[in-house]
Amino acid sequence: MNSKRRNPPKYPFQEWSESMPFPKTCDLCTYGCQCESPVGLIPLAKGRVLIAGLGMGWLTRRVLEKTEVSHVVQVELEPEIIRVFGQPLIEMFPGKISFVSQNVWKYLEGVDISEFDTILFDIWPGYRDAPDDAKFKKLKRKHPNVWGWGDY
Numbered sequence: 001m002n003s004k005r006r007n008p009p010k011y012p013f014q015e016w017s018e019s020m021p022f023p024k025t026c027d028l029c030t031y032g033c034q035c036e037s038p039v040g041l042i043p044l045a046k047g048r049v050l051i052a053g054l055g056m057g058w059l060t061r062r063v064l065e066k067t068e069v070s071h072v073v074q075v076e077l078e079p080e081i082i083r084v085f086g087q088p089l090i091e092m093f094p095g096k097i098s099f100v101s102q103n104v105w106k107y108l109e110g111v112d113i114s115e116f117d118t119i120l121f122d123i124w125p126g127y128r129d130a131p132d133d134a135k136f137k138k139l140k141r142k143h144p145n146v147w148g149w150g151d152y
């Protein structure tokens with residue numbers, strides 16, 4: 001096999017993310033369950049969006065691709081995750097994303113949540129953990145467009 005590529009991607013992440021088309025079903029997801037993924041969060045995003053939990057950035061990239069989304073504030077606990085998976089997104093969507101390296105619950109104490117049109121959460125290890133999280137349920141009562149993985 002010829003391992004030399006004509007236009008290798010700058011980041012391995014880029015190739016992985018590009019190879020995943022805008023999903024219509026969940027069978028392409030990278031999660032062990034192979035049937036449930038954060039795809040359901042994508043159609044809910046509009047305007048100025050807060051996303052909690054970057055991970056490998058798949059959800060964030062799909063949200064950034066939407067023309068109805070003006071800006072994404074990405075909150076992520078781990079600086080190393082932002083360095084590895086966030087940097088490509090800054091280059092791919094210049095000016096459309098900013099990062100905050102902080103626990104999202106701490107971050108929310110210091111902001112006016114009405115500045116966001118949409119708030120998306122993907123910080124939990126398991127599908128449908130969101131609806132059982134007391135802090136998440138409280139936040140949902142304060143803002144009409146708060147959604148979590150498995151909560152739609």
Ligand SMILES: C[S@@+](CC[C@H](N)C(=O)[O-])C[C@H]1O[C@@H](n2cnc3c(N)ncnc32)[C@H](O)[C@@H]1O
Pocket residue numbers: 038052053054055056057058059060075076077078081102103104105122123124125
């Ligand atoms: C399931 S992954 C997100 C996957 C991502 N949606 C994707 O498409 O690749 C969860 C991420 O949330 C982050 N995280 C967990 N708890 C957090 C918290 N309290 N505040 C901010 N980020 C958190 C983790 O470090 C991890 O990067």
